Amino acid sequence: MVRVGIMGGTFDPVHYGHLVTAEAAADLFDLSVVVFVPSGRPPHKQHQAVTDPWERYRLTELATCSNPRFRMSDVEVSRPGYSYAIDTVRAFRREYGEQAEFFFITGADAILEIMTWRQIDQLMAECRFIAAYRPGYDRDHLREAVARMEAFSGRIHLVEVPALAISSTDIRRRLYQGRSVKYLLPEPVIHRIVETGSYHPSSCHRQPRE
Ligand SMILES: Nc1ncnc2c1ncn2[C@@H]1O[C@H](COP(=O)(O)OP(=O)(O)OP(=O)(O)O)[C@@H](O)[C@H]1O
Numbered sequence: 001m002v003r004v005g006i007m008g009g010t011f012d013p014v015h016y017g018h019l020v021t022a023e024a025a026a027d028l029f030d031l032s033v034v035v036f037v038p039s040g041r042p043p044h045k046q047h048q049a050v051t052d053p054w055e056r057y058r059l060t061e062l063a064t065c066s067n068p069r070f071r072m073s074d075v076e077v078s079r080p081g082y083s084y085a086i087d088t089v090r091a092f093r094r095e096y097g098e099q100a101e102f103f104f105i106t107g108a109d110a111i112l113e114i115m116t117w118r119q120i121d122q123l124m125a126e127c128r129f130i131a132a133y134r135p136g137y138d139r140d141h142l143r144e145a146v147a148r149m150e151a152f153s154g155r156i157h158l159v160e161v162p163a164l165a166i167s168s169t170d171i172r173r174r175l176y177q178g179r180s181v182k183y184l185l186p187e188p189v190i191h192r193i194v195e196t197g198s199y200h201p202s203s204c205h206r207q208p209r210e
Pocket residue numbers: 008009010011012016017018021105106107108109110132161164165166167168169170
């Protein structure tokens with residue numbers, strides 16, 4: 001039976017926190033592949049400017065191509081409208097077949113909001129969740145929150161990942177300020193960001209959400 005990790009995110013831009021989390025999940029859950037799925041239009045970032053989807057896709061591709069277990073999917077960037085996980089998992093079900101087991105990989109913060117996700121009952125029936133948290137995170141609070149989700153709690157696995165205090169928000173801020181982002185994300189990604197100027201304040205790659 002094929003075990004597939006689904007690493008969804010805005011990836012604006014992708015960084016080592018995402019890569020370490022995906023690798024840790026693959027390792028612990030014996031996943032055959034982890035598919036990175038950059039969001040087309042993130043449903044929960046409607047009022048936020050986000051870099052062009054295909055540019056985020058390209059950067060994520062550069063970051064993942066050297067790992068034989070990592071794959072890319074353009075299912076969300078190609079789909080019009082907001083990117084809901086349930087639509088993505090259903091597309092994967094059609095692609096990988098009934099026997100495949102899906103593990104949606106997210107950060108612990110996202111798990112705390114999971115009950116607001118679209119068609120959460122159907123989503124939980126289709127896939128399990130791997131919720132990554134970092135050392136120092138309030139694990140008891142997270143465990144209690146997951147336990148309160150009752151029927152779903154057996155479908156959510158909490159996993160500690162190495163402490164990488166990296167966020168895309170911090171990287172974007174550094175780039176705007178012309179500061180170094182070395183060692184926060186892979187070199188080929190940095191090269192492309194510099195080449196295209198995507199994260200320069202005047203960049204045409206950043207699109208305000210309506
Ligand atoms: N440093 C990190 N370590 C572990 N998981 C992370 C880290 N950063 C992000 N994640 C998780 O990866 C997934 C995709 O994250 P996302 O693309 O929103 O990155 P982000 O750095 O949180 O972005 P932003 O700062 O713009 O909100 C989410 O589930 C998020 O919780």
